[in-house]
Amino acid sequence: MNWNEVYQIAKEWTYEAGEILRRATKESVNVEYKTSAADIVTNKDKEIEQFFIEQIKTSFPTHFFLGEEGLAANQDFNPENEIVWIVDPIDGTTNFVHQKRNFAISIGIYEKGAPRIGIVYDPIADEMFHAVAGQGAYLNEQPLSKLEAKALEEANISICQYWLVPNDRVDHTIFTEMIQKARGTRYLGSAALEIVYVACGRLETYFDFRLSPWDIAGGMVILQEVGGVMKTLENQPFSVFSPQITVFSNNDVLKEIFETIHREKNK
Numbered sequence: 335m336n337w338n339e340v341y342q343i344a345k346e347w348t349y350e351a352g353e354i355l356r357r358a359t360k361e362s363v364n365v366e367y368k369t370s371a372a373d374i375v376t377n378k379d380k381e382i383e384q385f386f387i388e389q390i391k392t393s394f395p396t397h398f399f400l401g402e403e404g405l406a407a408n409q410d411f412n413p414e415n416e417i418v419w420i421v422d423p424i425d426g427t428t429n430f431v432h433q434k435r436n437f438a439i440s441i442g443i444y445e446k447g448a449p450r451i452g453i454v455y456d457p458i459a460d461e462m463f464h465a466v467a468g469q470g471a472y473l474n475e476q477p478l479s480k481l482e483a484k485a486l487e488e489a490n491i492s493i494c495q496y497w498l499v500p501n502d503r504v505d506h507t508i509f510t511e512m513i514q515k516a517r518g519t520r521y522l523g524s525a526a527l528e529i530v531y532v533a534c535g536r537l538e539t540y541f542d543f544r545l546s547p548w549d550i551a552g553g554m555v556i557l558q559e560v561g562g563v564m565k566t567l568e569n570q571p572f573s574v575f576s577p578q579i580t581v582f583s584n585n586d587v588l589k590e591i592f593e594t595i596h597r598e599k600n601k
C-alpha cells in the first residue's frame with residue numbers, strides 16, 4: 335500500500351467534507367435524539383459519513399470502514415485483520431449544533447491494528463492536524479515539535495465535569511489533588527480536538543471515560559508522533575478498538591497525575 339498516496343487523497347476528501355460542514359453552520363440542520371437529549375445526531379453527520387463511504391468504496395474497494403453512524407454495509411469484519419478507515423464525521427456534534435464551532439472531522443487509518451494515518455480537521459479554524467505514522471505530525475504545513483517536559487503545576491487538564499461528580503464509571507474523588515495542583519482545567523467537547531490539542535501543547539492532558547474508536551483513532555496517530563502517551567487509568571496500554579477509561583497526555587505530567595491519584599486512593 336502506498337500510504338503517502340492514501341494520505342494525500344484522505345486529506346483532500348477531508349477538506350471537501352470540511353467545506354460542506356462550514357457551509358452547514360450557516361444553514362439550519364436537522365437534529366435527532368439517539369439515546370437521549372444529550373446524545374444527538376444531525377443530517378450532516380450522516381451526509382459526511384456517507385461521503386467518505388462512497389469515496390473509499392470507489393478508490394480503495396478492499397478497505398473497510400468503521401464510522402460512528404454505522405452507515406457502511408461491510409460491518410461484518412475483524413478490524414484486526416484488515417485495513418480500516420475509522421471515521422467520526424463530526425466529533426463534537428453538540429458543539430456543531432450549539433456553538434457552530436469546536437468540532438472536527440476525525441479519520442484514523444489502521445492496518446491490522448497498526449496506526450498508519452491520522453487526520454483531525456477543524457473546518458471553522460481551518461486547522462488540519464495530520465500524520466503518517468513514523469513521519470512526524472503537522473498542523474497545516476507546520477511540523478509539530480516533540481512534547482517537552484512539564485510539571486502538573488504548569489498544566490491545563492481537560493476533564494468533563496461529569497467525571498468529577500458521582501458517576502457510574504470512575505471514583506470521582508481520586509482527582510481532587512490533581513485538580514487542586516493543575517494550572518487550569520478545561521473541557522472542549524470534542525475528543526478528537528482535545529487529543530490533538532495535547533499533541534500541540536494547548537492542553538497537557540485529556541481524560542475521557544466513554545470513548546469509541548472513531549473519537550480517538552485519528553488523534554492517537556498524531557499524538558504518538560510527538561511522543562505523547564495514551565493509557566488507561568491503570569497506566570496500561572489499550573487498543574484503539576477498545577478504549578473506555580482513557581487518558582491522553584504529556585508523559586511527565588501523566589507521571590505526576592498518577593502519583594496524585596495514587597495518594598488519593600490511599601487516603
Ligand code: IPD
Pocket residue numbers: 402422424425426427428494522523524525526542544545549
Ligand atoms: C463525543 C465528543 C465528546 C466526548 C464524547 C463523544 P460526538 O463525540 O467527542 O467530547 O466526551 O464521549 O462521544 O458524539 O460529538 O461525535
Ligand code: CA
Pocket residue numbers: 402422424425426525548549
Ligand atoms: Ca465522537
Ligand code: CA
Pocket residue numbers: 379402422423424425426427
Ligand atoms: Ca460524531
